[in-house]
Amino acid sequence: MSTQAPEPTAPSGLAHAILLDGRGGGERLDWNGIARWTPGDGALWLNLDYTAPDAQRWLALASHIDPVIRDALLDDDPRPRAAAHGDALLLIVRAINLNEGAAPEDMLSIRAWIEPHRMVTLRHRKSRSIKAIAAELDRGTGPAAIGPLTASLVERVLEYAATRVDTLGDAIAACEDQVLTETRGELRTQLADHRRRAIALRRFLAPQREAFARLAQVPVPWLDANARARIVESADRMTRTVEELDAARDRAAVTQEELQSKVGETTNQRLYVLSMITAVFLPLGFVCSLLGVNVGGVPLQHEDWAFWALCGLFVGFVALQLWFFRRRGWFG
Numbered sequence: 001m002s003t004q005a006p007e008p009t010a011p012s013g014l015a016h017a018i019l020l021d022g023r024g025g026g027e028r029l030d031w032n033g034i035a036r037w038t039p040g041d042g043a044l045w046l047n048l049d050y051t052a053p054d055a056q057r058w059l060a061l062a063s064h065i066d067p068v069i070r071d072a073l074l075d076d077d078p079r080p081r082a083a084a085h086g087d088a089l090l091l092i093v094r095a096i097n098l099n100e101g102a103a104p105e106d107m108l109s110i111r112a113w114i115e116p117h118r119m120v121t122l123r124h125r126k127s128r129s130i131k132a133i134a135a136e137l138d139r140g141t142g143p144a145a146i147g148p149l150t151a152s153l154v155e156r157v158l159e160y161a162a163t164r165v166d167t168l169g170d171a172i173a174a175c176e177d178q179v180l181t182e183t184r185g186e187l188r189t190q191l192a193d194h195r196r197r198a199i200a201l202r203r204f205l206a207p208q209r210e211a212f213a214r215l216a217q218v219p220v221p222w223l224d225a226n227a228r229a230r231i232v233e234s235a236d237r238m239t240r241t242v243e244e245l246d247a248a249r250d251r252a253a254v255t256q257e258e259l260q261s262k263v264g265e266t267t268n269q270r271l272y273v274l275s276m277i278t279a280v281f282l283p284l285g286f287v288c289s290l291l292g293v294n295v296g297g298v299p300l301q302h303e304d305w306a307f308w309a310l311c312g313l314f315v316g317f318v319a320l321q322l323w324f325f326r327r328r329g330w331f332g
Contacts, residue, residue: 013052015123015130018045018137020149025140035062039117043146045137047130050074050111050122063120065113073111073122080208082215089114089220091150093211094204096160098128104164105200110157112150116222119146121153129156147227154212154234161205162241168198169248176251179259191256198249205245209238276330280321284314 017034018026020043029037029044031054037044048055050073059070069090072078078092091114094107102125110130111122121130133152136142143149172194178187212235216228223231291298291310300306 013049013055013058015047015049015126016045016134017047018134019043020045020137020142020144022144023140024137024142024144026137026142031058034058043117043119043149045119045121045149047121047123047134049124051124055122065120069113073113078109078111080204080211082211082218084218084220087116087220087222089150089215089218091153091211091215093154093157094208095127095129095157096164097125098160099125105197107201107204110153112153114146114150114220116146116220119149129153129160132156145222145224147223148230150215150223151227151230151234154215154231158212158234158238158241161201161208162237165201165205165241165245165248168194168201169244169251172198172248172252172255176255179255179262188256188259191252191259195249195252195256198245198252202242202245202249205238205242209235209242212238276325279325280318283317283321287314 014031014034017029019029019033019037019041020026022042026045034044034046048058050056050059059065059074063070065073066085069085072090073092080093081090082092083090089112091112093110093112095110096104097106097108098104099108108123108125108127110127113120123130130153133142133149133156136152143152172191175187175191175194212231216232216235300309
């Protein structure tokens with residue numbers, strides 16, 4: 001009698017569901033706990049992988065999220081934005097991709113639907129920002145309500161973005177220092193790579209600056225004064241971060257131009273030296289080729305002193321050329 005192996009089950013799309021206790025901690029729930037939850041139990045934070053079948057099923061059947069909002073949350077390539085819908089909020093932000101083997105500029109999207117007593121965050125790739133907030137709740141030092149939870153999410157996303165921009169700026173500054181002493185090809189490649197990364201980051205951080213500024217002004221009642229003040233500070237810091245990113249990108253462009261100018265100047269100097277050498281030896285080569293033809297009539301070809309006389313003539317001619325070049329200022 002043969003026994004078939006059980007079919008592998010699909011991984012759950014429920015990354016975590018935490019019921020906030022109002023004191024900085026929380027209780028983790030499963031799908032059954034989520035189904036039994038009511039707003040009277042306290043604030044609930046769900047973090048889902050929107051590509052998993054069970055998460056998609058819950059979003060479609062049990063989330064009670066408007067289909068238009070749900071489609072916006074599941075968009076393939078959403079732009080950062082914040083928009084109020086009654087007393088709820090649609091928030092989409094981009095976070096630095098810190099997953100192993102990924103480029104930080106390949107930013108991941110965090111989509112959030114925030115109600116007075118519930119936050120639903122959707123992501124496909126793991127986010128270190130979300131993971132850090134969940135760890136704080138497990139330790140009992142996290143946010144106590146939906147407003148502070150929203151402010152914490154914004155601050156975490158901004159923290160990693162600002163750190164990445166600072167790292168990129170330091171790398172460009174190092175290249176600026178190297179330009180003074182080096183013109184190697186690797187440096188040009190590094191500058192081009194840094195500039196490309198800055199452009200890729202700005203694609204999402206610039207609209208995110210507008211999203212944060214809009215978030216600080218949305219009229220939702222659950223966003224208390226303290227949380228709103230934290231978001232205002234985050235919006236201001238995001239503006240400075242984008243400005244620093246623009247400055248880093250412009251510095252990379254200027255450094256590239258300076259490096260290219262230095263390479264061009266070095267090339268011109270070498271060509272100038274070769275031109276001077278050519279100007280000196282071209283007449284001598286012409287005379288030597290003329291006297292070296294294998295025909296009769298070459299003067300003094302049987303005289304022993306003629307060779308040394310010709311060498312003396314060449315030396316005098318070269319000296320005359322050098323004097324003329326120096327007089328005209330062609331030696332710089």
